[in-house]
Amino acid sequence: MKKIVALFFALAAFLVIGVGQTDSAELAAPSQNYLFFSTGCAHCGKVDEYFQKNNILEQYNIEKKNINGDAESAQKFNKICQDKGIPLNKRGVPMLYFEGQCLMGDMPIINFFEKSAASSNNNPGNNFPASQTDLTIPMVISGALVDAINPCEFAVLILLLTTILVNDNRKKSLQAGLAFSLSMFISYYLMGLGLYGAVASAGLSGTFMKIIGVLAILVGLFNLKDYFWYGKGFVMEVPLSWRPKMKKLIRSITSPTGAFFVGFLVSLFLLPCTSGPYIVVMGMLGNTATFNTALWMLLLYNLIFISPMVLITLGVYRGLDPQKLEKLRKGKIKLLHLTSGLIMLGMGAVILSGIVY
Numbered sequence: 001m002k003k004i005v006a007l008f009f010a011l012a013a014f015l016v017i018g019v020g021q022t023d024s025a026e027l028a029a030p031s032q033n034y035l036f037f038s039t040g041c042a043h044c045g046k047v048d049e050y051f052q053k054n055n056i057l058e059q060y061n062i063e064k065k066n067i068n069g070d071a072e073s074a075q076k077f078n079k080i081c082q083d084k085g086i087p088l089n090k091r092g093v094p095m096l097y098f099e100g101q102c103l104m105g106d107m108p109i110i111n112f113f114e115k116s117a118a119s120s121n122n123n124p125g126n127n128f129p130a131s132q133t134d135l136t137i138p139m140v141i142s143g144a145l146v147d148a149i150n151p152c153e154f155a156v157l158i159l160l161l162t163t164i165l166v167n168d169n170r171k172k173s174l175q176a177g178l179a180f181s182l183s184m185f186i187s188y189y190l191m192g193l194g195l196y197g198a199v200a201s202a203g204l205s206g207t208f209m210k211i212i213g214v215l216a217i218l219v220g221l222f223n224l225k226d227y228f229w230y231g232k233g234f235v236m237e238v239p240l241s242w243r244p245k246m247k248k249l250i251r252s253i254t255s256p257t258g259a260f261f262v263g264f265l266v267s268l269f270l271l272p273c274t275s276g277p278y279i280v281v282m283g284m285l286g287n288t289a290t291f292n293t294a295l296w297m298l299l300l301y302n303l304i305f306i307s308p309m310v311l312i313t314l315g316v317y318r319g320l321d322p323q324k325l326e327k328l329r330k331g332k333i334k335l336l337h338l339t340s341g342l343i344m345l346g347m348g349a350v351i352l353s354g355i356v357y
Contacts, residue, residue: 033061034097035109036077038068043106044094050110060098067093089292136285140297142347143281144304146340147274154329156250156266157181157309160259162322163251170317175256177313181306183263188274188305191267192282192298199286209351212283216348219276223341227334245269277340280347 035051037044048064051057057064065073081091084102096103096112103109147153160180164173199208225233246269253259281301285294316322 032063033099034065034076034080035062036065036067036073036093036095036097038093039066040068041093046106047094047096047109050113054113056113062096062098089296092292136293136297137300139284139347139350140281140301141304142343143277144301146277146343147301147305148308149336149339150274151329151333151336152270152274153305153308154312155326156246156270157312158322158326158329159247159250160253161313161316162326163253164259170319172256174313174317176253176259177316178310179256179260180263180266181309181313183260184267184309185302185306187264187267188278189298189302192278192301193294195279195282196286196291196294196298199283208283212280213348213351215276215283216280216344216351219280220341220344220346220348222276223337223344226337227341230334230337277344277347280344280351284351 035047035057037048051062056062065076067074067077077093077095078091080097080102081095086102090104092104094104094106094109096109103112157177157180161173161177164176246266249262249265253262278301281297285297312320312325316325
């Protein structure tokens with residue numbers, strides 16, 4: 001058990017260090033400006049369309065490099081990333097290399113030239129802005145926290161552990177809880193990849209981000225409604241009509257293996273109360289992040305998402321009474337909705353303000 005806990009926190013620490021590495025170190029003597037892209041990349045297409053419309057390549061002496069169709073271009077891309085200190089997991093296209101500095105993502109590149117055009121000197125080399133995705137990690141963490149504290153997740157896990165503990169086998173409950181948490185992690189990670197791929201391949205515009213921002217606001221308002229008028233109308237939890245089937249499914253679990261496989265099915269029941277924040281975050285990543293970055297953001301999100309499951313499982317193994325946990329959950333359910341609502345409203349406001357693209 002100690003090894004499992006140590007591995008979990010080591011992985012989380014490694015993730016934070018990996019995603020936090022800077023990509024702003026400078027090359028000693030930049031001699032050329034490049035726009036790196038790849039064939040079939042929707043985000044690259046958006047940048048190319050903007051560049052052609054505004055004659056950016058000629059105006060700023062930028063050379064296009066296709067990293068898919070030219071080995072020399074791919075080698076140059078990796079050499080620049082290596083010299084700039086950009087880790088492998090954060091390398092992606094489109095990437096603008098301009099006067100010794102790098103900027104990744106369609107909207108950061110486009111917004112840079114939009115701001116440069118509006119500046120008095122119209123010289124991007126003297127006014128290179130910070131990436132518009134600087135708030136990506138805080139936004140991902142915020143969305144994950146909303147999912148992590150949702151009442152549905154707690155209720156399902158407590159029911160599972162109570163069922164397994166009927167035979168007073170704490171070791172078995174530990175194994176079942178961890179197996180269930182693992183299956184939830186895998187299920188949501190795969191769903192996140194699907195959402196990211198759908199948004200990224202569609203090549204959606206800034207209008208889509210406004211829709212995502214409005215969705216975040218709506219999710220926040222629905223949660224606030226559950227704080228003030230809990231149980232009236234639509235509830236941001238598993239629908240009442242689904243609950244008997246879900247409980248029957250969970251109570252049928254008799255082993256850790258069963259808990260693992262049932263976890264995939266239960267994740268579908270939880271979608272009504274967990275999908276809101278996930279869709280918002282995946283929509284944001286699909287419109288701004290490269291694939292490699294999205295993989296790490298998904299890992300961060302889902303590690304946070306399952307962390308309460310792991311902690312509750314460990315607590316029950318150490319003797320914590322699931323019935324007391326359920327009583328505590330019911331007593332704090334409105335507070336959980338209030339916290340979720342406020343976080344989602346904040347995320348929606350940030351997205352609609354244009355701070356995150």
